[in-house]
Amino acid sequence: xxxxxxxxxxxxxxxxxxxxxxxxxxxxxxxxxxxxxxxxxxxxxxxxxxxxxxxxxxxxxxxxxxxxxxxxxxxxxxxxxxxxxxxxxxxxxxxxxxxxxxxxxxxxxxxxxxxxxxxxxxxxxxxxxxxxxxxxxxxxxxxxxxxxxxxxxxxxxxxxxxxxxxxxxxxxxxxxxxxxxxxxxxxxxxxxxxxxxxxxxxxxxxxxxxxxxxxxxxxxxxxxxxxxxxxxxxxxxxxxxxxxxxxxxxxxxxxxxxxxxxxxxxxxxxxxxxxxxxxxxxxxxxxxxxxxxxxxxxxxxxxxxxxxxxxxxxxxxxxxxxxxxxxxxxxxxxxxxxxxxxxxxxxxxxxxxxxxxxxxxxxxxxxxxxxxxxxxxxxxxxxxxxxxxxxxxxxxxxxx
Amino acid sequence: xxxxxxxxxxxxxxxxxxxxxxxxxxxxxxxxxxxxxxxxxxxxxxxxxxxxxxxxxxxxxxxxxxxxxxxxxxxxxxxxxxxxxxxxxxxxxxxxxxxxxxxxxxxxxxxxxxxxxxxxxxxxxxxxxxxxxxxxxxxxxxxxxxxxxxxxxxxxxxxxxxxxxxxxxxxxxxxxxxxxxxxxxxxxxxxxxxxxxxxxxxxxxxxxxxxxxxxxxxxxxxxxxxxxxxxxxxxxxxxxxxxxxxxxxxxxxxxxxxxxxxxxxxxxxxxxxxxxxxxxxxxxxxxxxxxxxxxxxxxxxxxxxxxx
Numbered sequence: 001x002x003x004x005x006x007x008x009x010x011x012x013x014x015x016x017x018x019x020x021x022x023x024x025x026x027x028x029x030x031x032x033x034x035x036x037x038x039x040x041x042x043x044x045x046x047x048x049x050x051x052x053x054x055x056x057x058x059x060x061x062x063x064x065x066x067x068x069x070x071x072x073x074x075x076x077x078x079x080x081x082x083x084x085x086x087x088x089x090x091x092x093x094x095x096x097x098x099x100x101x102x103x104x105x106x107x108x109x110x111x112x113x114x115x116x117x118x119x120x121x122x123x124x125x126x127x128x129x130x131x132x133x134x135x136x137x138x139x140x141x142x143x144x145x146x147x148x149x150x151x152x153x154x155x156x157x158x159x160x161x162x163x164x165x166x167x168x169x170x171x172x173x174x175x176x177x178x179x180x181x182x183x184x185x186x187x188x189x190x191x192x193x194x195x196x197x198x199x200x201x202x203x204x205x206x207x208x209x210x211x212x213x214x215x216x217x218x219x220x221x222x223x224x225x226x227x228x229x230x231x232x233x234x235x236x237x238x239x240x241x242x243x244x245x246x247x248x249x250x251x252x253x254x255x256x257x258x259x260x261x262x263x264x265x266x267x268x269x270x271x272x273x274x275x276x277x278x279x280x281x282x283x284x285x286x287x288x289x290x291x292x293x294x295x296x297x298x299x300x301x302x303x304x305x306x307x308x309x310x311x312x313x314x315x316x317x318x319x320x321x322x323x324x325x326x327x328x329x330x331x332x333x334x335x336x337x338x339x340x341x342x343x344x345x346x347x348x349x350x351x352x353x354x355x356x357x358x359x360x361x362x363x364x365x366x367x368x369x370x371x372x373x374x375x376x377x378x379x380x381x382x383x384x385x386x387x388x389x390x391x392x393x394x395x396x397x398x399x400x
Numbered sequence: 401x402x403x404x405x406x407x408x409x410x411x412x413x414x415x416x417x418x419x420x421x422x423x424x425x426x427x428x429x430x431x432x433x434x435x436x437x438x439x440x441x442x443x444x445x446x447x448x449x450x451x452x453x454x455x456x457x458x459x460x461x462x463x464x465x466x467x468x469x470x471x472x473x474x475x476x477x478x479x480x481x482x483x484x485x486x487x488x489x490x491x492x493x494x495x496x497x498x499x500x501x502x503x504x505x506x507x508x509x510x511x512x513x514x515x516x517x518x519x520x521x522x523x524x525x526x527x528x529x530x531x532x533x534x535x536x537x538x539x540x541x542x543x544x545x546x547x548x549x550x551x552x553x554x555x556x557x558x559x560x561x562x563x564x565x566x567x568x569x570x571x572x573x574x575x576x577x578x579x580x581x582x583x584x585x586x587x588x589x590x591x592x593x594x595x596x597x598x599x600x601x602x603x604x605x606x607x608x609x610x611x612x613x614x615x616x617x618x619x620x621x622x623x624x625x626x627x628x629x630x631x632x633x634x635x636x637x638x639x640x641x642x643x644x645x646x647x648x649x650x651x652x653x654x655x656x657x658x659x660x661x662x663x664x665x666x667x668x669x670x671x672x673x674x675x676x677x678x679x680x681x682x683x684x685x686x687x688x689x690x691x692x693x694x695x696x697x698x699x700x701x702x703x704x705x706x707x708x
Contacts, residue, residue: 041674079674084532085630096421110531114626117535140535179531206521207530 031074032067032328034059035094035124037115038105039082043208043234046262047307048107051129052077054311055104057299058319068322076100080111082207087111088118095122101328102127104314108207109133109152109179112145119144123330125337129314130279130307132180132257134187134396137355141394144330146337146356148314148349150389152184152230153396155257155277157389158362159228160191162275162382168226168253170198172219174239175230177204183396184230184257190397200224209235212242220251229256229276237266244270259365259378260306272376274367280309280346281365281378289345313344317351317358348386354393362389404566411559415552423551429663430558431619433656434565436643438612443641444650445573446605447585448498451506452513453640455493456610458632459516460486460617465533465627466526474541475548476557479618486614487607494606498599501588510634517632532628536621558619562656565612569652572608581605642680646687648694657695 036055039048052075059073067073076098078090087106094100103119103126106112112131119126125144128136132152136145171192175181185202192199200222203215216239219227227248231239236256240263243249249270256276264271282293282303292312296304304312317340322328325336338353350359365378391398415423435457442448463482467473473481497508520527527533538549547553572578583591584598591598621627630636639662647658665683669676691698 083628083630084534085624085626085628088624088626092424093421096419096424113531114534114628117625177530 029067029071031072032069032102032322033074033076033094033098033100034102034104035091035098035100036075036077036103036105037080037087037090037094037111038077039107039111040077040079042082044082044107044232045234047130047233048079048082048105050262050305050307051105051107051311053300054129054304054308055315057296057308058312058315060299061295062319068319069326075104077105080105080107082108082111084108084110084114088114091115091118092122095124100124101330102318104129104311106131109136109183112136113140113179116140116142116145125328125330125333127314127318127337129311133183134391135179135183137357138394138396141355143334143356146317146351146358148317148351148358149310150277150279150360150362151357152180152257153187153391153398154360154362154389155279156184156187156191156228156230157391157398158277158364158382158384159255159257160188160195161362161384161388162364163192163197163226163255164195168197170200170222170224171226171228172200172222172224172252173202173228173230174215174219175202175204176232176235177206181230185228187397188228188230194398194400205231205235205239207235210238212239213246215239216243216246216248220246220248224252226253226255229254231256232258232260233262236260236263240274241267241270249273258306259367261303261375261378262305264367264376264378269369269376271367272369275381276365278306278363278365278378278380280304280306280313281363281380282309283365283377283380284346284363285380286345286347288343292345309345313346313349313358316342316344317349321351350386352390352393357390359386359390361386404563408559408563412556415555420551423555425663425667427551427555427558427623428620429660430555430562430656431616431623432640432643432659432663434558434562434619435613435616436640436647436655436659437562437565437569437652438609438616439640440644440649440652440655441569441573441605441609441612443644444652444655445578445585446581446602448602448606449506449641450509450606450609451634451637451641452509452511453610453613454632454634454636455509455513455516456486456490456613457617457620457636457640458520458627458629459489459610460614460619461621461627461631462520462527462533462617463614464618465536465621468536468539468622469533472539474545475538475622476541478539479557479561479615479622482618483611483615486617487611490607490610490614491603493610494603497606498602510637513632513634513637517629517634520629520632528628530629532626533621534626536625536627538622554623558623561615561619565615566652566656569612573652577601577604642684646684646694648696651694651696654694654696657699661695 038051063072076094080087080090101124109131128147129149134153173185175185189199259276259278320340320342321337325332340351347361362384364382366381367376368379369376439453442450460482464478467478540546548557580601643658643662644655648654669679
């Protein structure tokens with residue numbers, strides 16, 4: 001509100017009040033406000049930026065077509081720095097101050113876990129596009145939370161299913177020391193034991209760790225032939241580039257829950273050979289994805305990364321729900337979202353009423369150098385059907 | 401006294417006219433005000449500069465958070481008990497820290513706070529480590545009493561704690577006990593020469609001060625519904641010290657105003673820039689240079705009275 005105009009505030013106010021209702025409607029209905037507190041700075045900042053870009057891209061796309069239900073969409077993005085306490089405060093700000101009743105963002109699972117108990121009081125719906133922790137659709141489930149993305153347990157399950165056909169016998173795991181890291185590695189441990197293989201040990205690095213040399217030495221000396229990594233953002237980049245310096249990959253196959261372009265870009269050729277789950281990659285097959293990638297390239301000049309694609313999918317799910325409900329009122333939108341089924345850039349996504357998890361396929365990729373690309377890219381090596389990767393309702397582990 | 405009743409009445413009427421967002425901010429301001437007031441007891445009256453006051457705040461928050469999450473203790477009981485517990489633990493802390501004086505005392509309080517911070521990061525079952533404690537409820541009392549679980553109700557509970565603390569602290573600093581504290585502030589050697597065991601007084605004021613800081617933290621946990629290690633971090637210890645100085649140390653009311661001012665500026669500045677702390681730093685420097693008696697000192701001088 002710092003811009004200056006030729007009108008004084010009073011004349012502007014007078015004009016607005018005097019103008020007929022019809023005219024005001026013609027100028028645009030009450031916007032649909034979406035609050036987005038996410039980590040735009042700090043170790044998760046890159047992930048948060050991707051989420052915001054994904055949301056902005058969708059909003060631009062929808063608004064250019066006349067809005068959603070004829071109403072323009074407005075985004076209220078806020079930086080949380082990846083701190084759960086700040087996430088609660090910023091979410092409170094966008095809800096109470098800015099009047100948002102829809103939420104995106106909450107980059108870290110710990111932020112989401114802190115915010116979800118407040119959703120009922122705020123009468124707000126939160127559509128997650130990246131939160132991994134299985135508890136959000138398990139013991140910490142609240143009715144106003146929806147998860148359109150692949151969860152941590154789901155990503156881990158895809159890796160585990162792939163490993164059942166592989167030769168690795170002894171596993172080590174390293175994760176970021178917070179909700180997602182511990183949750184995913186817990187699931188991985190369970191899967192390894194079920195497949196009759198040996199789980200050596202797990203280790204957790206504090207968020208924002210820069211020097212991984214002691215961790216890497218531990219992994220090297222453990223006798224593991226494969227190491228499962230649950231990391232994102234700056235921590236992930238630091239770990240992968242240091243793993244390369246220590247030639248960890250010569251001895252141990254590196255497996256990761258999420259292969260993303262950002263870390264490939266950061267570590268370069270060191271990423272070649274990395275195997276992992278993928279929540280989204282621009283190389284996924286299908287017409288819907290090809291169109292999305294083309295539109296994205298036109299807008300930003302590069303291909304979309306994991307969380308940009310996941311955010312787009314979350315937006316599609318929310319949009320389908322709002323169109324079905326005919327509004328954003330939580331009591332109407334909730335039941336509408338519970339029956340949403342869309343064909344997304346990853347294929348079919350079905351929102352499940354019992355725990356609000358988006359049921360979707362699981363993907364495995366391998367980082368390879370391909371002709372026509374400057375950098376190595378994630379190449380699809382296996383796809384698992386949705387019923388194999390999605391856990392039972394409100395569960396985080398798998399029976400078979 | 402008349403002034404106090406007028407202010408209390410005004411604060412009590414505010415929930416009827418304010419939108420929810422303003423209520424949230426005001427409640428947080430009062431909690432921070434209570435926190436700052438507790439520090440003022442040490443800084444303003446005994447010249448004991450604590451750089452680890454967040455330790456008491458975070459301790460109170462974790463204590464009440466655990467009571468509320470794991471027992472069915474009614475909210476006010478959990479809050480009061482957490483404050484009391486904070487005060488009891490602080491007797492030991494005070495005993496250790498008052499071995500030193502001046503800067504060494506400040507460093508010891510800082511060390512204690514950082515120790516607690518490190519413990520909180522590892523003690524997952526109690527503190528939730530870096531994820532914190534989420535979903536802290538506002539437990540109902542017996543016979544279905546739940547008035548404190550609403551926005552306005554929680555505000556009144558906070559207001560009652562703040563006013564109660566203010567009255568207690570005001571009587572305390574006016575009592576002979578308070579006179580000894582001021583003696584310590586002005587000339588500790590002389591106070592000792594007069595036959596006072598100043599160390600005992602210092603331990604007592606540290607315990608009382610930390611206890612009220614614990615009470616503030618204990619209110620914060622159910623207010624935000626969340627507690628994590630940020631509440632124990634030295635940054636908060638620094639911020640509360642700024643609130644005391646900007647508001648006016650040694651006045652009890654001043655630090656509350658300092659807290660309100662701090663929160664307001666934080667809200668305003670952070671909506672324009674991410675580096676709001678930089679601008680607040682400039683404001684702080686201006687206060688120290690040109691208004692050493694703080695906001696409350698300014699108000700008193702405007703009305704022709706001398707700051708206490």
